[in-house]
Amino acid sequence: DAGVIQSPRHEVTEMGQEVTLRCKPISGHDYLFWYRQTMMRGLELLIYFNNNVPIDDSGMPEDRFSAKMPNASFSTLKIQPSEPRDSAVYFCASSLPAGGLETQYFGPGTRLLVL
Amino acid sequence: AQTVTQSQPEMSVQEAETVTLSCTYDTSESNYYLFWYKQPPSRQMILVIRQEAYKQQNATENRFSVNFQKAAKSFSLKISDSQLGDTAMYFCAFMGPTSGTYKYIFGTGTRLKVLA
Numbered sequence: 001d002a003g004v005i006q007s008p009r010h011e012v013t014e015m016g017q018e019v020t021l022r023c024k025p026i027s028g029h030d031y032l033f034w035y036r037q038t039m040m041r042g043l044e045l046l047i048y049f050n051n052n053v054p055i056d057d058s059g060m061p062e063d064r065f066s067a068k069m070p071n072a073s074f075s076t077l078k079i080q081p082s083e084p085r086d087s088a089v090y091f092c093a094s095s096l097p098a099g100g101l102e103t104q105y106f107g108p109g110t111r112l113l114v115l
Numbered sequence: 116a117q118t119v120t121q122s123q124p125e126m127s128v129q130e131a132e133t134v135t136l137s138c139t140y141d142t143s144e145s146n147y148y149l150f151w152y153k154q155p156p157s158r159q160m161i162l163v164i165r166q167e168a169y170k171q172q173n174a175t176e177n178r179f180s181v182n183f184q185k186a187a188k189s190f191s192l193k194i195s196d197s198q199l200g201d202t203a204m205y206f207c208a209f210m211g212p213t214s215g216t217y218k219y220i221f222g223t224g225t226r227l228k229v230l231a
Contacts, residue, residue: 033219043206043221056216089158103150104219106160 004107006092012113018080021110024073025094033104034067034077035091043091049075082114117142119209121222128197129230135182136192136225138207145169147211149183149190154224155203163205166190197229 005024013019025032033048047057052069060067064083069075079086089111093104118141128134140149151163166174166183173181178198182191194201207222 042223045219045221048217048219056218091160093160103162103165105162106152109158109160111158 004092004094004105006090006107006110008110009108010111010113012115013082014115015083016081017114018078019082019086019112019114021077021079021090021092021112023075023077023092023107025075025092026105027073029094029096029105030072031095031104032069032075033091033093033095034075035093035106036088037091037109038088046077079112082112084114087112087114117144117209117211117213117218117220119207119220119222121207121225123225124223125226125228127228127230128194130197130199132197133193133195134197134227136194136205136207136227138190138192138222140188140190140207140209140220142188142209142211144211144213147209149181150208150210151179151181151190151192152206152208152221153201153203154206155200160206164192168211194227199229199231201227202229203227 007022034046037043046059049069067077089109091109093106095104120139147168149166153161164176178195204224209220
């Protein structure tokens, strides 16, 4: 398996623009997670899905952030409008169904820079 | 609320020596999982080792082992025979149930440098 795939790997945009980050989980994994990593706040869980349904979005910072999972093999994290403080590395991770969900497999991350 | 604390922001160790990274956590749950993840300069997060709270035996993976003290809520990582490739950021993480869902919490990390 190719592992968790994220795109783009790097994104530079200007304040106010819409940003869409994409993730393809490992096939057969029912859980998908979005994390944000910054120097100041470390690694934060933003939201996670089970069988395409959002389970816990309490980590989503504000309404400018939204995440969707239209099917089992694709998820997006959207920021609209983007702000410089959104600059971070965004990770997607996936894990097996309950009984194995404790082990997450991370993608390579998307490094976002908002100017 | 569950918390994970890594009190050592940075550590260094000589190649081939042994180093221990500390992690403490707080939870009122009895069933949970603990992990150590490694993040090398490439930024990829890699699972190093995991421990189920219901298991008393400490997990081991080759040169990596943990000292799990459930009563003390301590979960340290020991790296034996350190190698240059072990240079990375190490994150301790907790996963457990709360309010009908699962919470995943990462510590702030320990930056480990292995010296030649």
